[in-house]
Amino acid sequence: MPKCKYDWPEAGERKLIGKRISRIDGPAKSSGKAKYTYDVNLPGMLYGKILRSPYAHAKITALDTSAAESTPGVKAVRKIQDVGKEIQWAGDEIVAVAAESEDIARDALKKIKIEFEQLPHFVNEEDLSKAGEHAKAAGGEKAGDPDKAFSDPDVVISDGYYGIATITHCCLESHGSVAEWTGPDTLKTYFSTQNVSGIPGEVGEALRQANIDVKNNNIENICQYVGGGFGSKFGADRWGIENARLAKIAGKPVKLLLERDMELEVAGARPSSYAKIKVAAKKDGTIVAWQSDSWGTGGPAGTGMPPLPYVFTGIPNKVTRHTSVSTNTGPARAWRAPNHPQAAVLTMGALEDLAAKLNMDPLEFFSKNADLAPERADVYRQELRKAAELIDWEKNWHPRGHPTPSSIKRGLGISLHTWGGRGHNSNCNVNIHPDGSVEVNLASQDLGTGTRTVINIVAAETLGLPLEAIAVNIGDTKYPSSGPSGGSTTVGGVSASTRRGCVDALDQLFAAVAPGLGVPADQLIAAGGKIQAKDDSSKSLTWKQACAKLGLKTIQVTGKNPGPCSLGSSGVGGVEIADVSVDTETGIVKINKMVCAQDCGLVIDVKTAESQCYGALIMGITYALFEQKIMDDVTGRMLNPNMEFYKLAGIGDIGELVVHMMTGPGFDERGTIGLGEPPVISPGAAISNAVANAIGVRVPTLPITPEKVLAALEKGGVA
């Protein structure tokens, strides 16, 4: 293929790309200097709090806020929902107040007189027979002739029940914002967000609908650091809009961040997914048929079907049917790799059970059937081999049910996953100043994935400068817009816009210095802090000398994605294997080791890429073993909206973790592809399969709690 102007440098020429580089904002974070939304303190700032519905389904019959309004220190009170409104989930917003301190705001909420007419609620969907009118058929697909395939006497059939409960995002920095009206019609907001560029449009539209005249271009949104999002922080949210309105009424800046209970109850939920699944294979292990009846909830709106069957989409005979269940629970939000972790748990569990029934080694079974994932069968086989090597599969695997007299049973489990990850739209403004300073500006955000660092690496690599010679500015809508960080789209977007912008800026610099050097501009290169002739290093200028030739003119260029030359692509595979021990006396599952073999095209920074995978494994261990949004049938409330009973894995819960990034020939030439989602998809399925391998019986649903392990062992297994 002919070289295209913006293409990534060849492997041998890369000075920074593909190396292990520490994140550039690491010192700010580890020293506590990084300012998150929650840390923004403005002069005269007030604190916002929200009165919320204690009922999961109710109608407001009386509301009197006068006592709150007359509380000393209270500066604004706004009814968000008034008498007559029907509330669909506990925790829904009713009244917002702003006061001089958090405690005064809380006191004011207590003084609000409100009455409800309680209505029947439905909050637990696992038992579909109880869902009644809350359950609605929501589609499905059919291919081939599944009935015929299942009735073939030569096939082996496995059927079972699998599921994964609703979990919450539990961002450590809760959702919220600081809002400050800097003039009658100019607003500055500080949202904790995955979507810096998108906030002004959403806030502006909502305010104009409320007859507050403010233009989008008069709203600046700032978010330098965000304390976790995981898919839950794309929108301004009703409380974010209300905060801007409180600030308008009070004439002072207001900070409104959700308290922990509401962060868990209303600001994040990953839909549940349950399914009865039947699968069939020939005796040689070739999968021939799939049938699934799935259901789940994403709150009042229900939820769609996960992509079933997952990864092995080429199963020739298949039928899927899905039921969407609406519940009176806080609405679902995108959670890393929406619907994929659920699909993996359902699919890989059913297929691993089938392998066990066939008395096949699952490594062999999944490798054999990789052709049913036609787009990347070879990648999966490579990754299966690599992951098996890292976990020492040959030595450590045994058929289902660990044959040991000990009460501690050990097992291995595999899962495969896939994701897209194409770069989003991005605009990057590159400035090269006559004094040699360089800025790269774009209204993107760094969720902790290393976005700032990736931008810095790409700019420095392209301009032939050290990392510290470049100022990377993100997180502010005064810079050109860049896409929201979701779906693993950021690295592809920002690396491409930065690359194109820097290449174009460099062209202008070459043009400015070419006459003086007596070298045609297209024969110049930037490397090692110099501009020099490609074939004659004696004809060179230092970066500073070169920039001085600009006189008074700053080079200003905007690079875009999408744009010319292909710098990225879409579609990755990954394989993860878990090694667990199960105490059959207590039911406690312990992670011994997990391995992850993952491709994502050209890796810009190996260090932060690996961190994405380590983090994904740990988040996966957490949802496999600990996490569940537990809803109470009687009150309709979440029973564990706090961090002692909504459990996250601790530092002692994770075992040994090994990450292998698939790089080099065959991967690098695909360009950048996102990595935020893929590695978090498989851990739950791999751990579930490992537990089944250890104890000889499937624990049907995640989280795999001690109680569920013991219940499964009551029915069979090797305790």
Next chain:
Amino acid sequence: MKRKKQKPTEAASRKESLTRRDFLKGASAAVSSGLLITEARAASPPAGSDAVAGPGPVSITLRVNGKPHKLNLEPRVTLLDALRNHLDLTGAKKVCDRGVCGACTVIMDGKPVYACNLLAIQAEGHDIGTIEGLSQDGKLHPVMAAFVENDAQQCGFCTPGFVVACKAFLDKHPNPTFDDVEEGLGGNLCRCGTYVGVRQAVLDAAKSMKGGKANA
């Protein structure tokens, strides 16, 4: 499961002082007549103090990172809110706000404590150290440097609490083993999943703080 381990020092400090929850429980019964804080003051008796404070603001002096700060605070204000909202020391984060996650960890008289679990008035008379006081002359503390080098941070919201907890842990356990680290840092939670880096960062920091002599 190995979680929910309390830092040993944390347990000790809880015995000495009234917890926030106990305090608030008492407060609901006594709000009109002012608050009995005898027990709290017993842990930190400033000279000539009254047995009753509040419910309105009281004048206190907090000694933070070696400097005294005079504040006028309601007795119900937590140490964490005092630091964040009144002194603009925002390194300690508010996350669980009830003594579980460790994001608000500060050092009181050499011991790590959860700042959300103490009232500001309980901290009067004690030496409070925050993340902001750990860097000196603009240089990263060895624990911070080890966090950067091992990428023991993603979103970074748990990081300052972790760094402070690690520093206090290493002060007490200068030669930690891998198991010691898992045990000793069990009081801090991370959502992004940075524990692999944290484990190594603590071991590396132990070495660098002792000039490479640790047995890790």
